[in-house]
Amino acid sequence: MDDAINGLLRPKGIAIVGASDTPGKIGHTVVKKLIEGGYEDGIYPVNPKADEILGLKVYKSVLDIPGRVDAAAITVPAKFVYDVAKECGEKGVKGLIIITSGFSEVGEVELEEQIVDLAHSYGMRILGPNVVGTLSNTDKLNASFAPFLPLKGSASLVSQSGALLIAMDAITYTRRIGFDKMISIGNMSDLNFADMVNYLDNDDNTKCLTLYIEGLKDGRRFIDESRQASKPIVVLKSGVSEHGAAAAASHTGSLAGATKVYSAAFNQAGVIQATDLNDLFDCTLALSLQPPMRGENLLVITNGGGVGVLATDSAEQANVPLKFAPKDVQEELKLHMPAFGSAKNPVDLTGMADTDWYHDTVNFAFTHDWVDALVVLYCETAMTNPMEIAQSIYKAISETGIKDKPVTVSFVGGERCEEAMQWLVEHDIPAYNAPDLAVKAMGTLHDFARLQEVKGDTSYENKQADSKAAREIIAKVRSDGRTALTEIESKRIFKAYGLPVVSTELATSEDKAIKLAEANGYPVVLKIVSPDILHKSDAGGVKVNLKDEASVRAAYQEILKNAKAYKADADVHGIAVQHMAPWATEIIIGSINDATFGPTVMFGLGGIFVEVLKDVTFRVAPISKAEAAAMLDEIKSSPILDGVRGETARDKAALADVLAKYAFMVADLTDEVKESDANPVLVYEKGNGVMVVDARIILKDK
Ligand code: ACO
Numbered sequence: 001m002d003d004a005i006n007g008l009l010r011p012k013g014i015a016i017v018g019a020s021d022t023p024g025k026i027g028h029t030v031v032k033k034l035i036e037g038g039y040e041d042g043i044y045p046v047n048p049k050a051d052e053i054l055g056l057k058v059y060k061s062v063l064d065i066p067g068r069v070d071a072a073a074i075t076v077p078a079k080f081v082y083d084v085a086k087e088c089g090e091k092g093v094k095g096l097i098i099i100t101s102g103f104s105e106v107g108e109v110e111l112e113e114q115i116v117d118l119a120h121s122y123g124m125r126i127l128g129p130n131v132v133g134t135l136s137n138t139d140k141l142n143a144s145f146a147p148f149l150p151l152k153g154s155a156s157l158v159s160q161s162g163a164l165l166i167a168m169d170a171i172t173y174t175r176r177i178g179f180d181k182m183i184s185i186g187n188m189s190d191l192n193f194a195d196m197v198n199y200l201d202n203d204d205n206t207k208c209l210t211l212y213i214e215g216l217k218d219g220r221r222f223i224d225e226s227r228q229a230s231k232p233i234v235v236l237k238s239g240v241s242e243h244g245a246a247a248a249a250s251h252t253g254s255l256a257g258a259t260k261v262y263s264a265a266f267n268q269a270g271v272i273q274a275t276d277l278n279d280l281f282d283c284t285l286a287l288s289l290q291p292p293m294r295g296e297n298l299l300v301i302t303n304g305g306g307v308g309v310l311a312t313d314s315a316e317q318a319n320v321p322l323k324f325a326p327k328d329v330q331e332e333l334k335l336h337m338p339a340f341g342s343a344k345n346p347v348d349l350t351g352m353a354d355t356d357w358y359h360d361t362v363n364f365a366f367t368h369d370w371v372d373a374l375v376v377l378y379c380e381t382a383m384t385n386p387m388e389i390a391q392s393i394y395k396a397i398s399e400t401g402i403k404d405k406p407v408t409v410s411f412v413g414g415e416r417c418e419e420a421m422q423w424l425v426e427h428d429i430p431a432y433n434a435p436d437l438a439v440k441a442m443g444t445l446h447d448f449a450r451l452q453e454v455k456g457d458t459s460y461e462n463k464q465a466d467s468k469a470a471r472e473i474i475a476k477v478r479s480d481g482r483t484a485l486t487e488i489e490s491k492r493i494f495k496a497y498g499l500p501v502v503s504t505e506l507a508t509s510e511d512k513a514i515k516l517a518e519a520n521g522y523p524v525v526l527k528i529v530s531p532d533i534l535h536k537s538d539a540g541g542v543k544v545n546l547k548d549e550a551s552v553r554a555a556y557q558e559i560l561k562n563a564k565a566y567k568a569d570a571d572v573h574g575i576a577v578q579h580m581a582p583w584a585t586e587i588i589i590g591s592i593n594d595a596t597f598g599p600t601v602m603f604g605l606g607g608i609f610v611e612v613l614k615d616v617t618f619r620v621a622p623i624s625k626a627e628a629a630a631m632l633d634e635i636k637s638s639p640i641l642d643g644v645r646g647e648t649a650r651d652k653a654a655l656a657d658v659l660a661k662y663a664f665m666v667a668d669l670t671d672e673v674k675e676s677d678a679n680p681v682l683v684y685e686k687g688n689g690v691m692v693v694d695a696r697i698i699l700k701d702k
Contacts, residue, residue, distance in 0.1 A: 013069040014044065018084075030143065044062075072088045078101070103187055135182040207288050208287040237262055287445065289428045301374065304378075320373070325371075326370050355391075356392070366402060377410050409429055473492050485696070584683055602617070603631045604637075616635065622668075
């Protein structure tokens with residue numbers, strides 16, 4: 001664990017530079033909150049003009065403080081922060097909590113960078129600037145202007161929004177969801193989400209990482225740190241703008257919105273995505289109190305048919321569909337219900353269910369090997385007391401001593417149910433006021449287990465890759481002053497990475513075109529080759545299914561004529577001749593260089609699937625073959641690859657291999673390639689492989 005970060009977040013001694021005796025000033029509030037929070041390791045207000053603030057001795061400078069000072073909360077105006085930071089460095093402070101605003105968020109980038117450089121020269125780390133501060137229940141530390149420490153618990157929050165952190169702090173009490181730390185991360189001039197994931201994953205007092213993210217600074221590192229983390233991470237990502245997509249030159253670029261790439265990256269990193277603020281709390285509650293759901297068998301026990309049906313519906317949506325319990329389970333459960341109850345799944349104990357029935361069925365079911373997870377539902381009835389039911393459920397679960405199976409609960413009713421659920425949460429059983437939420441929470445625990453499995457293997461070694469050959473082609477294109485590669489150049493690069501391309505050669509005369517057609521075999525396709533004409537079909541630059549010499553000659557002339565009409569001054573290299581591959585299922589593969597995550601690959605089925613339905617999926621490159629295979633199954637139209645309506649299955653193994661090779665290529669050439677497309681790629685029947693028919697690469701501007 002990084003000593004400086006630990007010193008910042010769990011300091012032994014804290015200075016408040018810019019402390020003030022004037023109530024209402026932030027420098028006053030931070031001192032007050034530190035005192036109220038009960039921090040015991042030394043609170044040192046610093047102000048050149050004051051002698052005493054809130055009963056504490058005030059120091060003229062950090063350098064005058066006699067004791068150890070690990071952290072300094074800075075509340076002086078922006079123009080003084082640099083000098084204050086310097087004094088902190090000289091004092092041996094480990095971390096700065098720069099509450100002050102007025103830096104990069106308003107364009108003052110240089111000042112912010114200077115402070116970071118200065119801090120690093122002293123080995124200090126920075127939280128902020130532009131933060132509310134940092135809180136830690138374990139350390140009774142409220143180094144912020146948030147009103148109080150959160151409800152005690154085992155989740156920790158990192159928030160990019162200060163105001164939201166304060167709001168969530170208060171919600172911890174109404175929702176009864178406990179947190180240990182709440183860290184405001186602000187401008188992330190130094191410490192960012194990746195650092196926080198690393199720190200909190202190693203923090204003994206944190207069981208679940210809850211993140212509110214507006215935008216990541218170092219997406220790659222965030223993925224790496226999250227992948228390595230063993231604790232659950234749940235993220236609420238705001239800011240779903242699709243900026244930049246419209247300006248993209250490639251097909252993939254226009255389909256890749258920021259949200260889709262973020263979602264792909266979170267998935268790869270094993271991070272769970274919350275849909276909104278309530279969901280963020282719901283997920284946090286389950287993930288901080290319960291183990292992951294490792295198997296597939298979810299049993300629901302209820303006293304009401306209606307909530308049972310609602311739970312059944314939600315279970316499908318949450319990817320934990322209910323199955324009938326085995327006979328022996330049903331037989332045992334029947335002993336605890338009237339004849340008109342149901343022992344299938346949901347197990348309906350009926351409205352007659354009392355505390356004993358709940359206790360006995362929950363206890364039996366939770367112990368049974370077939371049951372991987374349990375959701376217990378209760379509808380308030382006149383004959384039962386919700387608190388007693390809650391206590392019987394808790395007793396039944398704790399008596400089993402089982403710690404590696406999850407349970408969630410939903411009580412539907414009035415105030416008495418609310419109280420009972422609070423009691424359950426205080427006893428580490430997540431409870432929700434609607435059956436679908438309890439099931440969804442179980443789905444989240446199931447997702448966590450699944451994501452832990454897939455995030456493991458990420459490597460793909462492409463031994464065939466000839467990076468040198470590819471870079472030579474790129475160098476030649478750059479020396480021509482171009483960034484758009486022709487189809488022939490693009491295909492040569494694809495080939496250098498072992499991708500199966502339909503061989504395409506350049507003809508600069510009709511006679512050469514005939515020779516190439518004969519060599520490759522009829523029928524052939526002719527295509528214009530010009531860096532100035534990227535959308536070849538639109539320019540009338542493509543002629544297909546040419547079966548003989550006469551049609552090749554005619555097509556050759558017509559393409560040249562069309563190209564001239566399309567763009568009179570286009571630099572025409574010649575005409576590409578390729579064998580016309582037999583038609584098969586059309587696929588599109590592409591890449592972009594995402595501003596946050598770098599090289600990112602896209603996969604989808606061609607034609608209307610991509611054009612109209614935008615049925616595509618993304619991954620940050622490189623990807624393993626297993627990840628590539630998962631992408632194939634992720635799109636809505638994936639059944640087409642498995643063979644529908646009597647069609648035979650496509651060669652998914654070869655396609656996954658091509659996808660992984662493609663991702664390897666764009667990752668390897670990330671310093672050069674801006675966007676690329678393989679469109680169409682033809683996928684033949686199982687065992688017959690894949691062919692890239694057209695290829696496009698666009699280089700980064702340098
Ligand atoms: N060392 C020690 N104390 C100093 C120094 C110094 N070098 N220089 C000035 N001070 C003292 C001042 O004398 C003053 O104390 P006083 O009240 O005894 O006179 C104190 O530091 C504060 O300085 P002021 O000039 O009074 O500044 P003020 O308190 O008005 O504002 C602040 C400072 C709060 C840092 C302001 O510049 C700011 O950035 N505000 C926004 C902060 C914020 O909202 N951050 C979180 C964003 S997240 C969210 O929005 C929820």
